[in-house]
Structures are given as C-alpha cells and as structure tokens.
Amino acid sequence: MIPELTADGHLPPGRYRVTLEAIRDRFVAHEDFAGSSSRARLFGGLVEYLIAWEDVQAMTSANGRILKSLWLAGSFTSSVVDPRDVDATPIVNGVVADSVVGRPGSKGIKRLIQHRDSIKARYGVEIFPVRWHPIEHPFDPKVDLTGDEAAYLSDRGKMDDWWQRCRVNGEDAPTAASCETRRGYLEVIA
Numbered sequence: 001m002i003p004e005l006t007a008d009g010h011l012p013p014g015r016y017r018v019t020l021e022a023i024r025d026r027f028v029a030h031e032d033f034a035g036s037s038s039r040a041r042l043f044g045g046l047v048e049y050l051i052a053w054e055d056v057q058a059m060t061s062a063n064g065r066i067l068k069s070l071w072l073a074g075s076f077t078s079s080v081v082d083p084r085d086v087d088a089t090p091i092v093n094g095v096v097a098d099s100v101v102g103r104p105g106s107k108g109i110k111r112l113i114q115h116r117d118s119i120k121a122r123y124g125v126e127i128f129p130v131r132w133h134p135i136e137h138p139f140d141p142k143v144d145l146t147g148d149e150a151a152y153l154s155d156r157g158k159m160d161d162w163w164q165r166c167r168v169n170g171e172d173a174p175t176a177a178s179c180e181t182r183r184g185y186l187e188v189i190a
Helices: 020-027 039-060 094-099 107-113 116-123 147-163
Strands: 014-018 067-073 086-093 125-127 130-132 184-189
Touching: 020 039, 020 184, 039 067, 039 086, 039 107, 039 116, 039 125, 067 147, 086 094, 086 107, 086 147, 094 130, 116 125, 130 147
Parallel strands: 014 184, 086 125, 086 130
Antiparallel strands: 067 086, 067 184
C-alpha cells in the first residue's frame, strides 16, 4: 500500500513494496494528477521498460530472475504534476546475469542497465542500477567479501540513502543539509 504523501509532497521516509497497479492508481490516475501532461506517458514507458526485461528473461532462458526488483523514486513518486522522468534503480541479480553471458539475448541486460541516456530517451526512465549478490554473513568480520559483494553492499546503501534525500532550498547540487532522510521510495518486485 502506498502511504499518503507528506505535507511537502513526498512519500514518508522508508521503502514501500507495491504493485504497478497501485503506482498507476496513485501517481497516474489519481485526481491529483488529472492535469498532468507527462505522467501517463512516463508510466507507459516504465511498463515498456519492464516488458523489455521480461523479453531478456525469456530470450536468455535464465535459471532464476535476472531483474529482482525495481526501486522508484524522485519527482514521479511525489506531488509534482508533470515530472520529467521516472527515477529507477533496477536491482539485477548479478549471479543470474553472469550465468547467461554469451547466450542469445544476454546483451539485452547491458542495454537495459548501461545506457542511461538511451534508456531515458526511449522509456522516460532514468536508471541507477545495482547488481545484487547473495551475502550469507554480512556482519561476520572474519568473512572477506568478494569485490562483487562489497560493491553490492556499497551500491545498495548509496541508492537507499540517495532516494530518501531531497534538495533543500532549490539547490541543484547536493548539500550537507540535503543528506538528511526526508522522503521515501517504492519497490516493485519483478
């Protein structure tokens, strides 16, 4: 369930697991956005982006889900009537993605996570990907993390922190004041 927006037009801090239908109902079809000229188009692009992931999944015959989930944040998940894009973090299963390298369709993974400008132009979705890796004991100081595992923990933490920040006083660049947790974001399970 998507919580009510705060007085400043954002989701309350935290990550909220929701369905695409709930996102459409709250951030596209809701009466708050009846005058929006961009939300329906952006939501359509988001759906097309997810369909492209389904196509890659089918073409590679991957044993397991390649796209684990998608985090959605920014102005699309706020009270802004006409956002310019949908900010998204695809959480990609690094183990499964690595297992299909060289198979037909596997280059589609790179196409969906490494070409931010072309993805934004095609789908209206600006991506900030994270490659997931299983870590059995993240708190055990005796366990040496692989590079992929360390990158996953770092990247996941960075994006979780980033999506809960807001610009302060109209600043374009991040400031020390903008580092505080001020908003939440959504998660769609693929």
